[in-house]
Amino acid sequence: MEKFIKKIKKNYLSYISLHKKRPKSVLLFSESLNMEPKEFYQYFKNFETIDKSIWLDIIKITIEKVKAEDVYPEYAVREKILSFYFTLIEELKLNRDFALLCFNDNLLGINLSYPFLKEFKMEFTTYAKELIEEGQATEEIIDRPVVSQVYADALWGQTFFIIKFWIDDFSKEYEKTDAAIEKVTNLSFDLLGHNPIDGAFDFGKFLLQNFKLPFFKDCDFSMKDKKDKQKENSTAD
Amino acid sequence: MSKKINSQSSIPASKVQRAAKFMKTGMKVGKNYVKHYAKKVVDPSLSKDDLHAENAEDIYDSLSELKGSALKVAQMMSMDKNVLPQAYSDKFQMAQYSAPPLSYPLVVKTFRKAFGKTPTEIFDSFSKNAVNAASIGQVHQASKNNKTFAVKVQYPGVAESVKSDLKMVKPFAVRIAGLNEKDVDLYMEEVQNMLLSETDYQLELKRSIDLSEKVLKVVKNVQFPKYYPEYSSDRVLTMDWMQGKHLGEFLNTNPSQEIRNQLGQALWDFYDYQIHVLHEVHADPHPGNFFMDENGTLGIIDFGCVKVIPKVFYDNYFVLIDGSLLEEKEKLRKALFKLNFLHSDDSESEMDELQGVLLKMLELLGRPFREEEFDFGNDNYFQEIYDLGDESAKVKALRYSKKPRGAKDGLYLNRTYFGLYNILNQLKANIKTTSPLKNKEVLV
Numbered sequence: 032m033e034k035f036i037k038k039i040k041k042n043y044l045s046y047i048s049l050h051k052k053r054p055k056s057v058l059l060f061s062e063s064l065n066m067e068p069k070e071f072y073q074y075f076k077n078f079e080t081i082d083k084s085i086w087l088d089i090i091k092i093t094i095e096k097v098k099a100e101d102v103y104p105e106y107a108v109r110e111k112i113l114s115f116y117f118t119l120i121e122e123l124k125l126n127r128d129f130a131l132l133c134f135n136d137n138l139l140g141i142n143l144s145y146p147f148l149k150e151f152k153m154e155f156t157t158y159a160k161e162l163i164e165e166g167q168a169t170e171e172i173i174d175r176p177v178v179s180q181v182y183a184d185a186l187w188g189q190t191f192f193i194i195k196f197w198i199d200d201f202s203k204e205y206e207k208t209d210a211a212i213e214k215v216t217n218l219s220f221d222l223l224g225h226n227p228i229d230g231a232f233d234f235g236k237f238l239l240q241n242f243k244l245p246f247f248k249d250c251d252f253s254m255k256d257k258k259d260k261q262k263e264n265s266t267a268d
Numbered sequence: 269m270s271k272k273i274n275s276q277s278s279i280p281a282s283k284v285q286r287a288a289k290f291m292k293t294g295m296k297v298g299k300n301y302v303k304h305y306a307k308k309v310v311d312p313s314l315s316k317d318d319l320h321a322e323n324a325e326d327i328y329d330s331l332s333e334l335k336g337s338a339l340k341v342a343q344m345m346s347m348d349k350n351v352l353p354q355a356y357s358d359k360f361q362m363a364q365y366s367a368p369p370l371s372y373p374l375v376v377k378t379f380r381k382a383f384g385k386t387p388t389e390i391f392d393s394f395s396k397n398a399v400n401a402a403s404i405g406q407v408h409q410a411s412k413n414n415k416t417f418a419v420k421v422q423y424p425g426v427a428e429s430v431k432s433d434l435k436m437v438k439p440f441a442v443r444i445a446g447l448n449e450k451d452v453d454l455y456m457e458e459v460q461n462m463l464l465s466e467t468d469y470q471l472e473l474k475r476s477i478d479l480s481e482k483v484l485k486v487v488k489n490v491q492f493p494k495y496y497p498e499y500s501s502d503r504v505l506t507m508d509w510m511q512g513k514h515l516g517e518f519l520n521t522n523p524s525q526e527i528r529n530q531l532g533q534a535l536w537d538f539y540d541y542q543i544h545v546l547h548e549v550h551a552d553p554h555p556g557n558f559f560m561d562e563n564g565t566l567g568i569i570d571f572g573c574v575k576v577i578p579k580v581f582y583d584n585y586f587v588l589i590d591g592s593l594l595e596e597k598e599k600l601r602k603a604l605f606k607l608n609f610l611h612s613d614d615s616e617s618e619m620d621e622l623q624g625v626l627l628k629m630l631e632l633l634g635r636p637f638r639e640e641e642f643d644f645g646n647d648n649y650f651q652e653i654y655d656l657g658d659e660s661a662k663v664k665a666l667r668y669s670k671k672p673r674g675a676k677d678g679l680y681l682n683r684t685y686f687g688l689y690n691i692l693n694q695l696k697a698n699i700k701t702t703s704p705l706k707n708k709e710v711l712v
Contacts, residue, residue: 100376100386101386101388102372102376102386102388102396105396106372106373109371110371110372110373113371113373113374114373114376117373117374117376117377121377202425202428203428204381206424206425206428207424207425207428209374209377209424209425210423210424210425212374213370213371213374213424216371217371
């Protein structure tokens with residue numbers, strides 16, 4: 032079964048790099064593989080499912096390769112994610128025609144939600160959460176109330192930006208993408224780590240807690256009291 | 269992240285952002301002018317120097333946030349004290365010490381692309397953080413079989429950003445430094461070519477090996493690192509790690525006059541031989557490229573910026589240094605025409621004014637050549653040069669000239685001499701200066 036899936040993907044990709052478009056129909060495609068369409072449908076519903084599966088393969092291979100590097104355990108989280116991006120671009124390069132095709136379809140307004148990245152994104156989010164947890168343990172990433180929950184989404188946004196940048200990058204050896212990766216990752220990790228906003232927030236909190244400002248008179252800022260009140264309510268029930 | 273080189277919180281990324289950065293600075297500078305003239309109404313004694321100092325600070329702040337060619341131009345301007353008023357050059361000199369670092373994963377990627385291996389697969393050890401930053405790359409320390417190497421890695425996309433960066437620096441050079449646009453165009457082209465050749469590490473490798481071999485045969489008390497083609501590529505350059513100290517550090521050890529003279533002489537001979545015999549010169553004499561040790565040996569690195577001196581230009585440039593020519597008005601004028609300082613449609617009074625300034629400049633800058641021995645420790649001599657620089661900036665015929673003055677080939681050669689004089693001055697070295705004209709028969 033694995034063998035068939037591999038064979039289908041391989042031929043699908045080489046068809047795309049040869050013709051810069053998808054095969055006309057499943058029928059024609061399976062014929063070219065000396066397969067019954069029935070057999071094809073056993074593994075994939077349609078071409079879109081192949082797309083999704085190929086994107087998933089790409090990120091899986093990337094994560095595997097990155098983690099296999101001997102310096103990987105020594106890396107700080109910032110470097111781990113940088114390494115992930117550089118390796119990802121290397122993997123994508125092998126299938127640039129395919130990637131361009133996927134994105135160009137969307138460019139024409141056929142579908143704006145990039146469905147082919149659905150499983151890719153899920154896989155990335157799992158990996159990102161792993162990194163965020165590690166970063167929070169080493170305090171490279173600061174755990175902040177509320178905001179912390181969207182860190183993974185923010186990193187996904189950054190990842191999407193990088194892939195899109197690479198899609199539109201026609202510089203020699205995609206040097207501009209390399210530069211973009213460095214810059215955007217440095218920026219995001221400066222934001223995720225200790226930064227001036229934390230100081231400002233901390234100071235603001237301090238002011239609120241220590242001075243009863245007239246217009247905040249009726250507000251209750253102490254979290255502890257609220258929880259206690261909730262407890263009281265629940266016991267009352 | 270390396271502690272030595274502070275990484276910036278953000279680097280202006282796109283061309284638009286970079287341009288915006290420059291525009292912001294332009295506005296600040298404008299504001300400074302308004303402020304200056306407003307203050308002047310109240311206090312007429314206020315000098316332009318205050319204004320220059322304030323402008324320099326704002327320009328420097330924005331330049332230091334850009335990497336690559338902008339930094340290079342800042343460096344160059346800081347060398348060429350004659351081009352900029354003192355305040356600008358003081359501030360710009362600081363530009364030589366800041367550039368944001370490249371991440372280690374990108375270094376790994378660059379190595380993979382070039383050699384198919386990671387740095388640690390090639391070397392026994394490899395510093396994860398850069399130990400030194402250059403304007404277009406950074407240096408890592410590596411070791412293998414008990415030998416230490418310096419590995420230079422280039423920033424991605426530097427070559428591509430050279431052109432757009434220079435375009436953005438241009439209006440600055442025109443308005444703020446008070447240069448005229450034609451001059452800047454002419455020079456920018458030369459700077460661009462030199463910068464592009466600097467991004468070619470293969471060329472640098474070839475030149476380094478070639479020039480160091482030739483120089484070693486003739487010049488005493490100099491040494492060069494060995495270069496390793498097998499560990500070098502378009503973006504990576506590997507050489508021996510140099511022992512010895514940089515100028516500032518070295519001077520702190522209070523070296524004797526004898527040692528300082530020996531080092532200064534080595535430096536002088538190194539340049540003399542390149543300019544007058546090889547006609548190819550290491551045109552980046554900034555202190556970071558030299559290593560000095562207590563035995564008076566001078567280590568030299570970085571042949572990225574090499575100026576090839578065309579024969580015609582050489583003949584006309586050095587004929588000016590000849591003392592006898594200074595008295596012959598007609599002969600001098602001919603040479604100035606050939607070097608593009610004067611143009612046939614200049615008026616007689618313009619020509620006289622320009623020739624007057626240039627005569628002073630030549631007398632002054634050529635002075636070391638006309639003497640057997642020259643004491644570069646003489647600060648009065650350097651003050652004279654700076655004063656003349658400030659003075660010539662005020663000369664109307666020069667300042668408001670719509671035509672370029674001076675050959676573009678002179679740009680890097682002038683810069684080389686300024687850098688050389690500057691280092692010799694700091695070394696306080698007393699040098700036997702060989703005049704190119706005295707030995708001309710031998711050299712040609």
